[in-house]
Amino acid sequence: MRWAVHASALFPLLHFFRPAGSAAIPRDDRCRETKVAILGAGVAGITAAQALSNASVTDFLIVERNDYIGGRVRHTQFGVNPKTKAPYTVEMGANWVQGLGSKGGPENPIWTLAKRYGLNNTFSNESSILTYDQNGYEDYTDVLGAYEKAYGVVEQDAGYILMGNLQDTSMRAGLSTAGWKPKKDMRMQAAEWWAWDLETAQTPEESGFLYGITGYNLTFYQFSEENNYVWDQRGYNAFVIGESQTFLSANDKRLLLNTTVKSLAYSDQGVTVKTQAGCIKADYAIATFSVGVLQNDAVTFDPPLPRWKREAIDQFQMGTYTKIFYQFNETFWDPNTQYFLYADPKVRGYYPVWQSLTGPGFLEGSNIIFVTLVGNEAYRVEQQPDEKTKDEGLAVLRSMFPDKRVPEPVTFYYPRWSFEE
Numbered sequence: 001m002r003w004a005v006h007a008s009a010l011f012p013l014l015h016f017f018r019p020a021g022s023a024a025i026p027r028d029d030r031c032r033e034t035k036v037a038i039l040g041a042g043v044a045g046i047t048a049a050q051a052l053s054n055a056s057v058t059d060f061l062i063v064e065r066n067d068y069i070g071g072r073v074r075h076t077q078f079g080v081n082p083k084t085k086a087p088y089t090v091e092m093g094a095n096w097v098q099g100l101g102s103k104g105g106p107e108n109p110i111w112t113l114a115k116r117y118g119l120n121n122t123f124s125n126e127s128s129i130l131t132y133d134q135n136g137y138e139d140y141t142d143v144l145g146a147y148e149k150a151y152g153v154v155e156q157d158a159g160y161i162l163m164g165n166l167q168d169t170s171m172r173a174g175l176s177t178a179g180w181k182p183k184k185d186m187r188m189q190a191a192e193w194w195a196w197d198l199e200t201a202q203t204p205e206e207s208g209f210l211y212g213i214t215g216y217n218l219t220f221y222q223f224s225e226e227n228n229y230v231w232d233q234r235g236y237n238a239f240v241i242g243e244s245q246t247f248l249s250a251n252d253k254r255l256l257l258n259t260t261v262k263s264l265a266y267s268d269q270g271v272t273v274k275t276q277a278g279c280i281k282a283d284y285a286i287a288t289f290s291v292g293v294l295q296n297d298a299v300t301f302d303p304p305l306p307r308w309k310r311e312a313i314d315q316f317q318m319g320t321y322t323k324i325f326y327q328f329n330e331t332f333w334d335p336n337t338q339y340f341l342y343a344d345p346k347v348r349g350y351y352p353v354w355q356s357l358t359g360p361g362f363l364e365g366s367n368i369i370f371v372t373l374v375g376n377e378a379y380r381v382e383q384q385p386d387e388k389t390k391d392e393g394l395a396v397l398r399s400m401f402p403d404k405r406v407p408e409p410v411t412f413y414y415p416r417w418s419f420e421e
């Protein structure tokens with residue numbers, strides 16, 4: 001859920017290749033020519049193209065590996081609406097508008113766009129949560145409160161580091177100093193996972209203290225602390241497509257879908273982009289690839305990126321965040337509660353946060369619930385067969401609801417982002 005601007009993979013690292021003087025560019029006539037090659041048609045690529053259009057630069061090409069606009073804002077069809085028999089749309093990637101804005105303060109630009117395109121969304125009520133462990137329902141919401149209290153100290157401590165330009169540390173160290181020490185207390189671990197890992201897709205050990213907190217502050221104190229869950233049946237990317245239509249016409253020749261960039265050669269004379277289908281010669285290129293693509297050398301740069309850029313890329317970690325969807329033939333959980341937190345006795349982050357979509361304001365009556373895994377657990381299940389993951393999740397549900405008959409799901413699905421970079 002609360003996927004704040006954070007020291008992980010979420011800052012779009014835009015790489016501008018700006019040759020110094022590009023007067024007489026020798027052209028290879030096998031290549032398509034353009035002024036600006038925009039690599040990627042996610043939010044960053046589409047926004048870059050719109051900015052160029054606004055500045056009357058219309059000679060550009062947008063090159064995208066996928067066959068859709070939106071990148072990590074991506075949905076799929078899942079299950080079936082018992083009333084209409086039509087499939088539901090669920091989000092595989094971005095799902096929340098995080099931090100809306102406040103009166104007189106800045107508004108989150110994503111919120112502005114969500115409103116512009118009338119995206120159906122509902123306030124995610126983090127107080128609407130029930131807590132469980134391996135023996136079923138156990139009220140340990142006081143532990144969530146204790147984390148919040150410690151966090152109040154933690155964010156101030158990070159503020160001292162910022163203001164004093166002091167040595168940074170890990171979020172784990174910051175939490176410990178504030179007196180929050182979950183150790184083997186699995187309820188504390190679950191509370192911490194809910195408040196931290198679910199947001200950042202990484203553990204406190206993996207998270208930088210200063211920029212972990214700065215990212216949170218930037219999102220939730222600059223805008224507001226509300227997170228709204230987008231359940232629009234057009235898909236969350238309706239806003240990205242909508243914005244693209246402000247400058248692209250239907251079947252616009254400047255949008256190249258299904259086109260994978262293989263390599264990028266750049267010099268003072270321009271940029272040559274090689275794709276699986278051919279090549280493009282441009283005066284400039286804007287690369288919007290994720291940190292994962294850049295770290296894994298999925299695209300070759302010639303010459304290699306300078307050390308200062310590679311160092312910046314390596315400072316980030318690509319989070320893995322996996323939503324696992326179950327549709328049942330009935331709702332055996334409380335339909336009026338949004339979140340169900342599970343503390344596994346052995347493994348931290350094992351099927352920890354279940355979120356119901358069947359309740360008021362969401363996909364009402366859908367009998368859909370999904371569980372989110374991040375980090376190592378996400379990576380683990382993405383590597384195993386669906387059947388195994390389905391059964392692991394069902395076993396957890398059965399220990400959470402020991403007095404209910406938890407049937408086999410009617411439909412089951414999860415994306416595997418870690419295979420896509």
Ligand SMILES: Cc1cc2nc3c(=O)[nH]c(=O)nc-3n(C[C@H](O)[C@H](O)[C@H](O)COP(=O)(O)OP(=O)(O)OC[C@H]3O[C@@H](n4cnc5c(N)ncnc54)[C@H](O)[C@@H]3O)c2cc1C
Binds near residue numbers: 001002003043288290
């Ligand atoms: C599971 C998940 C949940 C998330 N939840 C939220 C949320 O709730 N709220 C929120 O605000 N944010 C969330 N995010 C983050 C948000 O989705 C991203 O920050 C945002 O979509 C990134 O946009 P971008 O344009 O920078 O990158 P991308 O969307 O990754 O765009 C880059 C594009 O480049 C393309 N590309 C990559 N390699 C190549 C290649 N070799 N050739 C051609 N094209 C290529 C990709 O296909 C992609 O379309 C989530 C992300 C994920 C993965």
Ligand SMILES: *[C@@H]1O[C@H](CO)[C@@H](O)[C@H](O)[C@H]1NC(C)=O
Binds near residue numbers: 048050051
């Ligand atoms: C382009 O201009 C439109 C209309 O003024 C505006 O809504 C949009 O935000 C601008 N886009 C960018 C990326 O600046």
Ligand SMILES: *[C@@H]1O[C@H](CO)[C@@H](O)[C@H](O)[C@H]1NC(C)=O
Binds near residue numbers: 127
């Ligand atoms: C959030 O849920 C709590 C607990 O169910 C409830 O008391 C509160 O009114 C809800 N808040 C909103 C804004 O719906």
Ligand SMILES: *[C@@H]1O[C@H](CO)[C@@H](O)[C@H](O)[C@H]1NC(C)=O
Binds near residue numbers: 156158210213
């Ligand atoms: C984050 O916000 C809190 C509350 O306003 C503030 O005390 C703290 O200094 C901020 N921390 C950082 C790192 O900006």
Ligand SMILES: *[C@@H]1O[C@H](CO)[C@@H](O)[C@H](O)[C@H]1NC(C)=O
Binds near residue numbers: 120231232233234
């Ligand atoms: C948005 O919500 C309204 C009211 O529930 C519903 O009638 C409409 O079909 C929804 N539209 C989309 C695109 O999800």
Ligand SMILES: *[C@@H]1O[C@H](CO)[C@@H](O)[C@H](O)[C@H]1NC(C)=O
Binds near residue numbers: 067258
């Ligand atoms: C992209 O490729 C897929 C699979 O080959 C194909 O079904 C689809 O029509 C293509 N889309 C575009 C826009 O080229």
Ligand SMILES: *[C@@H]1O[C@H](CO)[C@@H](O)[C@H](O)[C@H]1NC(C)=O
Binds near residue numbers: 329330407408
């Ligand atoms: C759901 O399926 C189970 C068997 O898998 C069945 O016992 C139960 O009656 C079904 N519930 C409804 C509402 O049909």
